[in-house]
Amino acid sequence: MNKHLAAALAVAATAVLATTGYLTHQYVTSPAAPREAIARHAPESAREVAGSADDVFHGTVVRHAGRRTIAEIxxxxxxxxxxxxxxxxxxxxxxxxQPVGNPRLAVGGKYVFATASWHNESDEHAVLAKARPTPAADLGAPVRGVGGGSAPTVAEYWQDAVDRQIVAARG
Structure with missing residues (x-):
């Protein structure tokens, strides 16, 4: 084998090894995507929250039933x-x-909840990501900071949000 052919093969082998090594390093050392809940709604928009929720309802917290890890949360x-x-x-x-770290719900407290079903055998529901339950002791009370002259009641506000909900595009 002549010197030029041997040199060309050595350069080609070095290039293949270097490229393989670089790509392997990139694959192995790339950070994993962070695991967190992604909100497909603006949490400050009742219409978007309603559009993302399976259920929107007013309810009373009967009891705190403990802690559990569900879907790594x-x-x-x-x-x-x-x-x-x-x-x-x-x-x-x-x-x-609801994720640990969110404000705890008060036993006996009344809230408007926007939830998604876990679709499990226990029929559990999760508070939507970043959409905190809204304290609502009285559905007939006016919602502060909403409307010009006559503020809607809590019930009117959430019914309107559901009636005119905005469903975010899923991508």
Whole structure:
């Protein structure tokens, strides 16, 4: 074999090894995508929250039912007695989850919940990502900071949000 052919083969082998090594390094050392809940709605927009939710309802927290990790998310569990339903088919008492670290729900407290079903055998529901339950002791109370002259009631506000919900594009 002549010197030029041997040199060309050595250069080619070096290039293949260098490229393979570089690509392997990039694959092995690339950071994993962070695992977090992604909100497909603006949490400050009741219409977008309603559009992303399976269920929107007013309910009373019956009890704190403990903690559990669901889909790799440490969660607080609550039993909630469903009152008025604005969207969805929930009824009776449901188990609701919310990520650990969110403000705890008060036992006996009344809230408007926007939830998504876990679609599991326990029929659990999760508070939507970044959409905190809205304290609502009285559905007939006016919503502060909404409307010009006459503020809607809590019930009117959430019914309007459901009636005119905005469904975010899923991409």
């Amino acid at each position: 440490p969660s607080e569990l609550y039993e909630v007695r469903v009152g008025r339903v604005f969207k969805g088919g929930v009824s009776g008492t449901v188990t609701l989850t």
